[in-house]
Amino acid sequence: MTDAETQPTPTTPATELPATHPPVAQDPVAQHPVAQDPVAQHPAALIVAATLAFVGAAATIGGLFPDFWDKGTFALVDQTGALAQNVVFAASLLAVGVALLSRRTSTGAAAALAVIVAVGMQPRVVDIATIADRNGPRGGTGFSLVIGGFVLAFAAAVIAASIELRPRSWTVRGGARGWASLAAVFGFAAAVGYAMSPFSASVGRVSALSFSFGSPFEGIGGPRSVWAAILVVVLLAVVPPTSVAVGRGIGIGLAFGLLGALGGIAAFRLGEAFGTSGTEFVHVDGAEGTWTLLAAGGATLLVVFGGLLAGRRQSPKPERTPPRATEPTTEPTTEPTTEPTTGAAPPGSGSITGAAPEVEQMPPADGAGGLAPEVPEGPT
DSSP states (O other): HHHHHHHOOOOOOHGGGGOOOOOOOOOOOHHHHHHHHHGOOOOHHHHHHHHHHHHHHHHHHTTTTTSBSSSSOOOGSHHHHHHHHHHHHHHHHHHHHHHHTSTTTTTHHHHHHHHHHHHHHHHHHHHHHHHSSSTTOOOOOHHHHHHHHHHHHEEEEEEEEHOOGGGOOHHHHHOHHHHHHHHHHHHHHHHHHSSSSSSSETTTGGGOOOOOEOOOTTSSSSGGGGGHHHHHHHHHHHHHHHHHHHHHHHHHHHHHHHHHHHHHHHHHHHHHHSSOOOOEEEEEOHHEEEEHHHHHHHHHHHHHHHHHHHHHHHSOOOOOOOOOOOOOOOOOSSOEEEEEEOOOOOOOOSSOOOTTOOOOOOOOTTTTSSBBBOOOOOOO
């Protein structure tokens, strides 16, 4: 065996450098928030809530046509205000039910459903207080369907809220404080308009017999339904600034829930003022409560959605930090060895002088694997 075959090639350390193991890349799917969230593994509850919302909307629409009370032939379809209010409520349930089926919009849909059900509770409480009166009428088929539809919507709101509206979801991300203050002011004005008398009635179109009525704090239902009206007033004053302050999914859901709630109240008051009231001798017009609610409620919605848009532009977007990759080291971890890997060189070969780490420069080999013949200097 020749000296060239026993010597280590100088490229041996270079070929060993890439053997360093790179860091194991973490699975981005396993790190996704939806994959880490235990709720994402159980979407069946949201499907149940959406189904309850759909059935509740269908029951509400079905309750418009039969007799609402057991006496007379009164149905909600004969009264424009009640008809419009229940149609808006049913349409809101359908829209929220569709949004609950998507993981991207389920959080906002749960917030919207909570607001819609809380505000829509007031007319149902009045109906229950009416039949609870000893001298009052009894509920008919229409009453049973409408109440049943609201109960299903209430159950859907509880299920969706228990899943999506957990305490960790309520974080202030809006960033538009000025808009939130304006939303609080206009929301309070809308609450005042809701508490005022929305209608003025005149008997035989004689102005001397005109009077205002219809305030939710008086009239049908009595003291037993006042707490539901107080709840609506609190929601109209609190939900607008909260929506702007929270922002993102929950804030947008609260805004759309406020839109559905105010839409139902406005539909009822406008329907009573300009539609058929079911009477021939009493003329009903809108009063200060209706116009104040419409003006303040419209301004509230504009400020809320404007604040959400402004807050989305001002708040910094969360940065996604990729998994840190270690930089490749430029210096080898071990010094290149000078000792041959195949075995020790025979003594006297001249490949290694003593214990010095330097490797002697070897002459090139010929094609047969031996040393190239030396060329003599000078003339031959």
